[in-house]
Amino acid sequence: MDFELTDTARAVRDGVAAVAAKYDNAYWSRCEEEHRFPQEAYDDLAAGGWLGLAVPEEYGGGGQGMLELAVANETLCASGGTAGSFFYVTTPGFGSMTVVRHGTEEQKARILPGLATGQSQFCLALTEPDAGSNAIEITTSARRDGDDFLIRGQKVWISNVERAEWMVAVTRTIPAGDAKPRTAGFTLFLVDVKEALAAGTLSYTPIPKMGSNILYSSQVFFDDVRVPAANVIGEVDQGFAVLWDVLNPERILAAAGGVGSAQAALDVAVSYARERRVFGRPIGSNQAIQFPLAQIKAKTELGRLMTYKAAWLFDQGKPCGNEANIAKLTGAQVAWEAANQAFQTLGGMAYSKEYPVERMFRDARIGKNIPVAEELVLAHIGTQILGLPKSY
Known part of the structure; x- marks a missing residue:
């Protein structure tokens, strides 16, 4: 199936396949059985630059796009690492693409080099106990406090928070009942996960689950997590x-x-x-x-x-x-x-x-x-x- 791919996408497929060939089905099954992150495979993918594909070259990445990311993820999963898709979605997907397309120059300089090398990982905090597919009804709030915002609320089924350096947190700065139109009042933040955990304002509880146990899926609790206004992605109230x-x-x-x-x-x-x-x-x-x-x-x-x-x-x-x-x-x-x-x-x-x-x-x-x-x-x-x- 080469006819629909560019030369670059084919090179990505072949490169990721060469890394993935080192990790057979038995490896992925062991990681799942042990509830263990596939660190060896992750490190090899990072060393080859395959996790930084979507990071611009000036920040140390491959300068590629969504097509190359999709090919890479497909190739990894086809090798037998079917749950490996999660760390491709979280770091290159939530991380690289979001910051590249919507981050400020300061945010890009601060975050993208770590994503390019695989030293930094991401997670997305959107789903809530009472707002899954109906994301417009989320209630996690962010309120102004000087030059910062304070985030309070609860999320659920958040994958990779235990390994993430950064989180894309989806909040409401205008409550759903007051927003006109209903899509107004969303604000997205870059949350420094390690800093918030150390401060005791962010916590998480893993959810026991039937599969895909190479990453936790967790309940996440925000207890006035302090985030600088400089960490807003896009514009306040215009995050939808x-x-x-x-x-x-x-x-x-x-x-x-x-x-x-x-x-x-x-x-x-x-x-x-x-x-x-x-x-x-x-x-x-x-x-x-x-x-x-x-x-x-x-x-x-x-x-x-x-x-x-x-x-x-x-x-x-x-x-x-x-x-x-x-x-x-x-x-x-x-x-x-x-x-x-x-x-x-x-x-x-x-x-x-x-x-x-x-x-x-x-x-x-x-x-x-x-x-x-x-x-x-x-x-x-x-x-x-x-x-x-x-x-x-």
Whole structure:
């Protein structure tokens, strides 16, 4: 599938694949089993510059765009590191793209060099216990205190806070009930996580979960976290447009991770179907096994193309919300279908930790719910693309 990629994107794919080849399925399964961050893989990716792809060259990065990031994330996940998508979304996605596109010159100089080398990591604090897909209803507040702001509230399902140096915190500086229009009053901040933790104003509690345990997902509590006004991303009260420019990259990278995860599960299933013999022939010769895998292959290719289209539009500065949502929908669906079919192909052996399918199965399921629920994507397609009336 080289025809749709630039020479640079192909070089990224080959470079990340060379690093990923050092870390087999057994490595990723061990990290998951031990609830351990894949530090070795992360360090190798950082050393090769693959985590700083989207950082401009003047700050030590690769100067590339969303397409190259998507290719990198897809390649990593296709190697078997299906949960590895999380640190690509958090640091290059939330971090590099947000600061590059919306940061001040001072913010860029302060933050981007660390992202380029992989020394700094990011997290995004948006979701709240009572405001998930309905992000417009968040209540975490930020109020002025001299030259600073004080953030108070609670977030949930925040990935990577335990490793992050920086957090993109989404707050309301005008309460939802007072905002006109409803999208007014959002302000995004760069929060120094280590500083806030040391001050005791920021705390987090990991949430036990069924998969993707290479990173914590946590409840996060803000108790008057002090943030300088110089750390506002964009403009006070005008952060909703910036937020969408954070969420579209998240969807695109999630789609890329889904496509890569689908390929990883498909590779395991196909290999097993070639080798496993029942009634004197490989089970892959049976159409009941072969045809579903062929369907997965077709859907994977389509998901890949839509992901690349959304990434290309983003890089061109063109509207990409529709494409990003469709890519996320298809990437998540094919990741789940591939893992499910791999499970069926391996039969009882899929239940064994001898094979990576049980891990892929657990990792893939959450993609249908995050970073945006499948039903909300379908509602977006129905109302924004098809022009149907809203149901909410």
